[in-house]
Amino acid sequence: MANDFYETLGVSRTASDADIKQAYRKLAMQLHPDRNPGDKTAEAKFKEINAAYEVLKDQKKRAIYDQFGHAGLNQQAGGGGYSGDPSGFGGGFGDIFEEFFGDIFGGGRASRGGPQKGEDFRYDMSISLETVMNGATERIRIPAIERCETCRGSGAKPGSGPENCSSCSGSGQIRTQQGFFSISRPCPTCRGQGRIIRNPCHDCQGQGRTRSEKTLTVKIPPGVETGTRIRLSGEGGAGPQGGPAGDLYIIIDVAHHPIFERFGPDLLCHAPITFPQAALGGKLEVPTLVGRAIVTVPPGVQTGKRLVLRGKGLPHLNRPGMFGDLVVEVRVETPVTLSKRQKELLQEFEALSNQESQPESHSFLGRVKDFLDKMSSK
Numbered sequence: 001m002a003n004d005f006y007e008t009l010g011v012s013r014t015a016s017d018a019d020i021k022q023a024y025r026k027l028a029m030q031l032h033p034d035r036n037p038g039d040k041t042a043e044a045k046f047k048e049i050n051a052a053y054e055v056l057k058d059q060k061k062r063a064i065y066d067q068f069g070h071a072g073l074n075q076q077a078g079g080g081g082y083s084g085d086p087s088g089f090g091g092g093f094g095d096i097f098e099e100f101f102g103d104i105f106g107g108g109r110a111s112r113g114g115p116q117k118g119e120d121f122r123y124d125m126s127i128s129l130e131t132v133m134n135g136a137t138e139r140i141r142i143p144a145i146e147r148c149e150t151c152r153g154s155g156a157k158p159g160s161g162p163e164n165c166s167s168c169s170g171s172g173q174i175r176t177q178q179g180f181f182s183i184s185r186p187c188p189t190c191r192g193q194g195r196i197i198r199n200p201c202h203d204c205q206g207q208g209r210t211r212s213e214k215t216l217t218v219k220i221p222p223g224v225e226t227g228t229r230i231r232l233s234g235e236g237g238a239g240p241q242g243g244p245a246g247d248l249y250i251i252i253d254v255a256h257h258p259i260f261e262r263f264g265p266d267l268l269c270h271a272p273i274t275f276p277q278a279a280l281g282g283k284l285e286v287p288t289l290v291g292r293a294i295v296t297v298p299p300g301v302q303t304g305k306r307l308v309l310r311g312k313g314l315p316h317l318n319r320p321g322m323f324g325d326l327v328v329e330v331r332v333e334t335p336v337t338l339s340k341r342q343k344e345l346l347q348e349f350e351a352l353s354n355q356e357s358q359p360e361s362h363s364f365l366g367r368v369k370d371f372l373d374k375m376s377s378k
Contacts, residue, residue, distance in 0.1 A: 005052035005065065013066070017057065024053040033211075118145065118209075118237035118246035125250050127220060129257040132314055133289040135222035142248075144214045145237035151201035153242035155208035160199040162241075165190035195241075209238045218250055223265065223317035228252040259287060265314045265324025270331055273297065278332040286328050288312050295328050303332045 006013050009023045027049045029035070036042035055061045123142060147153040156162055164170035168187035172194035175184050186192030200206030216235060224230075229249050236246025254262065261268040271286055281299035285292055288309070295307045306329050313324025335342065 003048060003052075005056055008048050008052040009056065020053070020056050024049060024057075028053075116240045116243040118239040118243065120246040121236045121248045123248060123250050124253060125218070125220075126253045126255050127224075128255055129260060129262065129314075130289060131220060132224055132254055132262075133222065136220045138218045138220060139215055140218060141213060141215045144212045145209050146212050146214075147238040147242070147245075148201060148204035148208055148210045150203040151208060153208040153238065154197075155201055155204065155206040155241070156197050157199040157201050162195040162197050165194055165196050168194060170194045208240060208242065216248070220252070221317065223315040224252050224254070225262075225264075225317070226252060226254045228317070260289070262314070265316050265322075266327060267313045267324065268327045268329060271328050272331045272333045273301075274333055275335060278302070278330070284328075286326075288326055289314070293326070297330065301330050301332075303330060305330045 006015070009020060009027065011019055011023050015023070028046070031042045031046040031049065033039075033043050033046060055065050121142075123140065125138070125140070127136070127138075148155075151158060154161060165172070165187055167189040168174055172187055172190060172192045173184045174187050175182055177183075187194070190196050197206045201208070204210050216232065218230060218232070220230070229251055232248040232250065234245045235248035238245050259269055267289070269286060271284060273284060277284070277297060278301050279299065281297050281301065284295050284297050286295055286309075287293075293309055293312055295309060297307070306327050309326040309328065311323045312326035316322040316324070335346075338346070
């Protein structure tokens with residue numbers, strides 16, 4: 001007797017679509033054959049949860065199952081042999097790949113039979129600002145959907161092949177006439193594929209594709225930004241029915257840096273300096289992504305002053321040999337936790353200050369005095 005689909009996924013019969021999907025994903029990640037190599041029990045359970053999810057995620061199939069059970073589903077199938085999965089890859093595997101890649105762009109989703117292009121996949125890659133500066137060659141290991149070598153992507157057992165559906169003559173569509181109107185709908189026998197596989201391949205269960213893992217080399221050019229897409233042609237999912245493979249898109253995310261802020265090819269660095277350095281000026285050593293540099297601080301510099309080091313920023317992505325600038329923003333640090341002697345020296349300095357040494361302060365005090373005098377005269 002077949003297992004109850006709700007019990008297989010561990011959900012109640014009133015579970016929402018979101019609850020069913022969450023339960024399936026959790027079990028699929030636990031029981032996936034790649035995580036349980038050689039474990040026949042886990043493999044069997046993995047097939048069971050895939051079968052259960054394939055029904056319960058579909059509102060029409062779920063309604064039939066709730067009312068008639070497994071017998072209703074068997075009757076709906078129509079006894080026509082295996083017709084393949086109209087989504088391109090059955091058993092809910094798309095959800096597993098979505099869990100890993102973050103997104104599946106599509107492709108291979110045509111409702112008609114015949115070769116179709118495989119899915120385009122997305123892979124999010126986080127890189128450092130140092131990698132942006134120099135570029136790099138990274139190796140990544142990802143799950144893959146590849147052509148079944150046993151059936152060469154046909155989905156049929158070796159020695160046999162797909163057959164045209166007799167119900168729709170291979171068109172994948174059934175036409176009905178209603179008055180003056182002709183209405184087309186997907187053929188229920190082959191589910192819009194136009195073909196039926198009566199002897200499915202045992203290795204891929206008629207899908208023509210199998211799950212695996214592969215290692216890829218990704219070349220990251222200097223100057224990339226967050227959101228940059230690197231396309232690896234043909235490294236997506238293998239195409240259903242022997243169709244061409246989709247593409248893999250590497251989406252770059254540049255990680256936060258503890259020292260630099262990025263503005264395109266330019267870098268901004270906040271550099272604290274002491275009060276004496278700000279008053280007297282001098283040389284200041286600052287970091288760059290390729291070492292160190294010296295910047296000249298003019299005497300009397302104020303907080304917020306920006307000193308520019310030309311060509312010390314990041315490379316331009318599409319302009320080889322061109323670099324942005326490194327902008328050093330000065331921040332004058334006010335002394336804290338002063339000793340008695342330091343306080344005495346600052347008090348002495350304050351007593352010796354005049355309009356020439358502190359023009360902004362004296363100018364502000366003069367403007368305040370004029371403003372108050374006008375207010376009092378009204």
